[in-house]
Amino acid sequence: MADPLDVACATLARGAAAFAGTSSESRARLARDTARAVAAAADAWIDAAVAIKSRHESGTRPATAAAPHLLAEETATGPMGALRLLLITARALDDVARRGVPRSALAPHVLPTAGPEGAGFVALGLLPEPGLHDAAIMRGVTAVTRCVNPGGIEAFMRSWREEAGERPRAGGVAFVLGAGNVTGLAAADCISQIFEYGRAVLLKLHPLHAPLQPALREALRPLVDAGLLEIVSGGVEMARAGVAAAAVTHVHLTGGRGAFDALVWGADGPLAGGTPVLDKPITCELGNVTPWIVVPGRYTPRQLRFQADTVAASIANNTSFNCIATKCLVTCRSWRQREEFLGLVTARLAGLPARLAWYPGSTAAWEAATGRIAPGDGTLPWVFRAGVDRNHEPHWLTREWFAPIAVEAPLEADGIDAFCGVARNFTRGLPGSLAASITVPESLSAHERQRVDQLIDHLAYGVVAVNVWSAFGYALGSVPWGGYPGGTLADPGSGIGRVHDPLLLPLVHNSVLRGPLESRLTPPWFPWHSQGPRLARGVLAMYAARAGGGSGLWELASMLPAVLGE
Structure with a gap:
């Protein structure tokens, strides 16, 4: 047979x-x-x-x-x-x-930013996706994929057609x-x-x-x-x-x-x-020890709370069993709002119920990381450990913990210039190159803004997300998804090749997402959003309507009470 x-x-x-x-x-x-x-x-x-x-x-x-x-x-x-x-x-x-x-x-347009071996980039803005009502659903989010410049737009278009x-x-x-x-x-x-x-x-x-x-x-x-x-x-x-x-x-x-x-x-x-x-x-x-960098500066109370909530939600989503769950919050030790920010993240996680240890090996991972015995009820409490020094407690940062665990690593730096340099070097020492997020204040001088933009340009990750969780890069569907270029069989980093490239882009380098620093509406993916299931079902119904040849407008309008009711 x-x-x-x-x-x-x-x-x-x-x-x-x-x-x-x-x-x-x-x-x-x-x-x-x-x-x-x-x-x-x-x-x-x-x-x-x-x-x-x-x-x-x-x-x-x-x-x-x-x-x-x-x-x-x-x-x-x-x-x-x-x-x-x-x-x-x-x-x-x-x-x-x-x-x-x-x-x-x-x-597509040419960016002045230097790329590999001095080449520039060709950039393409991927949002909004036509017909999917992204202006309403992805409010304020942009996504730009950067491809290595093969010699101008005409050469790029030839490569793209091929x-x-x-x-x-x-x-x-x-x-x-x-x-x-x-x-x-x-x-x-x-x-x-x-x-x-x-x-x-x-x-x-x-x-x-x-x-x-x-x-x-x-x-x-x-x-x-x-x-x-x-x-x-x-x-x-x-x-x-x-x-x-x-x-x-x-x-x-x-x-x-x-x-x-x-x-x-x-x-x-x-x-x-x-x-x-x-x-x-x-x-x-292959995953990532995913960093979230917070650039020091002055944030309003609303901005600080929204970004702290976003970090907490990125830790909590899917019980933190995600290759892009935030695992390391990177801050500046001398940042004046650091303690307040850490307190907001800690309080938000403490207010969430412990989740079930459903992923194989997660209980053992939680116990190995924390040195504690997991509760007997089968759940794993949220752990957010502040003040971790990689030199003294390296185990927190040398592997991707598939458990509801995250840490904060404060870096010594005097000013924005110094912080950008040490943050870039610090992330290069973390395992993986899949995705990273970075929170950037509005209260920057022109020079400081330029320095932060340079940091964003040179972070060695497949997706870099500003003020928003890098998981959006995967969720959008059109952003090429994979590790930073250069993975090999001996040293694959976060992976070799890419998925989620329906636009069939050539010469992909990486992508940069940007989102709002604050929002008056609670994002529906936050796990404490009371209307989260209803809104997720609403978007699903809207996409289903589009697949069936409809406009999806009725389904979109039907979500409004849930959006405003939070």
Whole structure:
């Protein structure tokens, strides 16, 4: 009897070969069909995700009802995110069919900022995304992707046309190893591999997400029916079999450095020898000890509170089991408002209920970091430790703690100039290069502003976010997502390659997001927002309406009472 995995891979190889000859128009239709399927399966997806995160890592499940924050988070990071990515992908493919490049109206322009080897950058503003009502939903947020300048705008446009025409037709079969912390990551990785690289996908779900398999299969049914996707679940043996399958031509991993090293180098790791055991190309996203830098200066009480709340929410989201959960708050020790800011962050986290330890290994991680025994009720209390010195307590900053833990590292600096220099050097010593956030005061002189802009330009991260959580870079769907350029098999940093690049941009360097320093409205992703689940459902319904050919305006207007009612 034929091995089921071999049969699945043979189906995928045929599907990839057929897909290579399809037009951009037909690919856009497939993306929209998949968006409609995601909308139809959204309830089942959310229910499965909530059930997964309502069960302790030991396998026991509390009898309590799902908390509102859980419903909001699983809606936003599951089907809502997949819908947005598919809608952007479909529009981009339509544009490629008509004009040769996605979103030609983006008007790329040359920046004076020096890039690698002295080259400048070509910049493209990615927001708002047409038709998705970003002006209302992403109020005040901008996103600019910086690409290495190949010699002017005409040369860049040629590169972009070549990239848009060739990359989505690469062909082959990708073996995707899905992450276990966010249910939407595996789906997004599959969408990216299929539409951005032209590969069929054999997806291995993380063992934690095995209960999600039926809902995810229905959500992505058009891709399954097209012979472009097969979904399996399993552990290490399934991973080995998938990597070894003859039809698999590419491997993509979203996970940790340990999993990457095991795949590429084997049990002995990269230092034992010089030859990888993996003989296939691999791309990956490996996480980050995510910093949030606060530039010293004078902030109003409203600005200080809003930024402190944003930092706290970025720690608390998904129980801090995120590759971009803020893990290190970087401050200036002599900043006059430092103690007040730390007090606001501490108080906000202290006011949140402890969350269940649902991610495998999280209890052991929490205990190893804190040196304490976790509570017997299965929850993990929030830990925010101020005043950490990397030289005396290095364990807080030498690994990405997948636990509700964050620290503050105050740096010695006299003035903005000095702080920008030491902050840049400090972040270069942190593991990872995926994303960073930075809070910048309005009360800066022209010289100080220039110095801070230089810091932002030269932070070595795939996404740098000003006054906003860097996770927005992933949530937007159109921002290329991955580690800072330069990752290798021996030293991958936060990863090799990128996902979430539906605009098929060439020569990507990194992206810079900017958001408001304060807001009178509580952002719906803050876990204490009383209307969070309703608003997440509203955005999901709006995207579903767009996928079905509607305007989404009714769904958008229906959210107004929830926005104003907070």
